[in-house]
Amino acid sequence: SSGINAEYGGDPQCYALPDVNCDFTNVSMKEVSENEVEVSGAVGKAPSPTYKVSATYIDGYKATSMAPMIGPKAAQKGYLNAISTIKRCERVFEKMGMGAFEEYNIECLGSGSNYGNDIESSEAREVVIWASVRHKKKAALELYAKEIAGASTGMAPGFTTMLGGRPRPTPILRYKPFFYSKDLVDITVNDSEFKSTNTEFSPTQPQSPPEETIPVVSEGNQSYRLEELAYLRSGDKGNSANLGIICRDKSLYSALDARLTSAAVKDYLHHLGEDLEVTKYNLPGVGAFNFVLDNALGGGGVASLKSDPQGKAIGQIFSDFIVEGLKEKESYNLE
Numbered sequence: 001s002s003g004i005n006a007e008y009g010g011d012p013q014c015y016a017l018p019d020v021n022c023d024f025t026n027v028s029m030k031e032v033s034e035n036e037v038e039v040s041g042a043v044g045k046a047p048s049p050t051y052k053v054s055a056t057y058i059d060g061y062k063a064t065s066m067a068p069m070i071g072p073k074a075a076q077k078g079y080l081n082a083i084s085t086i087k088r089c090e091r092v093f094e095k096m097g098m099g100a101f102e103e104y105n106i107e108c109l110g111s112g113s114n115y116g117n118d119i120e121s122s123e124a125r126e127v128v129i130w131a132s133v134r135h136k137k138k139a140a141l142e143l144y145a146k147e148i149a150g151a152s153t154g155m156a157p158g159f160t161t162m163l164g165g166r167p168r169p170t171p172i173l174r175y176k177p178f179f180y181s182k183d184l185v186d187i188t189v190n191d192s193e194f195k196s197t198n199t200e201f202s203p204t205q206p207q208s209p210p211e212e213t214i215p216v217v218s219e220g221n222q223s224y225r226l227e228e229l230a231y232l233r234s235g236d237k238g239n240s241a242n243l244g245i246i247c248r249d250k251s252l253y254s255a256l257d258a259r260l261t262s263a264a265v266k267d268y269l270h271h272l273g274e275d276l277e278v279t280k281y282n283l284p285g286v287g288a289f290n291f292v293l294d295n296a297l298g299g300g301g302v303a304s305l306k307s308d309p310q311g312k313a314i315g316q317i318f319s320d321f322i323v324e325g326l327k328e329k330e331s332y333n334l335e
Helices: 002-007 074-096 138-148 250-259 262-268 314-318
Strands: 021-023 028-033 036-040 043-045 050-070 103-109 126-135 170-181 222-225 230-237 240-247 277-283 288-294 322-326
Touching (some): 050 074, 050 138, 074 126, 074 138, 230 314, 240 250, 240 314, 262 288
Antiparallel strands (some): 021 043, 103 126, 230 240, 240 288, 277 288
């Protein structure tokens, strides 16, 4: 269930493959014997008139530094060290005609940065400062690497070392997936033109119906962390994250379906990005939900400046979501 829910991404009613569109919404699994599972319920639909294409392109350079900061107000001092270095570099860039950083990201790991916690209110006394910057010119990042080294001797006390040494500029490879018309592609096999025997292409990509608004019905007065009721797993699909949630007990499906809305997920994870958009898909066959979080990863993969560029921690962060109005734990099979 975890593999199906977390790995395919997007609409489970229309997972596009070169020769078929798959519908996984009613897939079910049954343990037949030890190390043997029966999978049934997958449906194949006519292929679309397009190919899925995955492209990458170079878009400037980035550099990332990590440095421990120890002592009272570690997060606040670490952030000031990082932002002061960035602003000082930008003043130098302006005089050299290089222009400012195109983007930068500062996180104080250990203070709850990935949970959206405010740095100013942090009481952490040990953090790791993650500072990542992007610029079109490699030379600008080489200058940044020299400037940041001075933080250990000339800025706020408690800066211990630069993990891995000075940051090195690396190329940014952006990922761009898209659909491309099959009519525009000539295919040859063994020097002969290839013609598909299946010409009944669907004119459009079928899609799951819009998310339904389901009334929340109180079943009791108990509240739980979502991790107590479901398995969670997340990952990346370009600049989008994929959050899979699987009920530990399928009798919880209706209750969680009503409470785990796209609006609730977006509200809880709003700190992932100003342009965050959340789409919910249901997989009742395995008692699961799939949420696609567009614009959640700051570009995703090597293009991202985040400490979690592939969204692997999003499922763990959302595991603290509180589900209210349920029965006593003994009423469910949560093993």
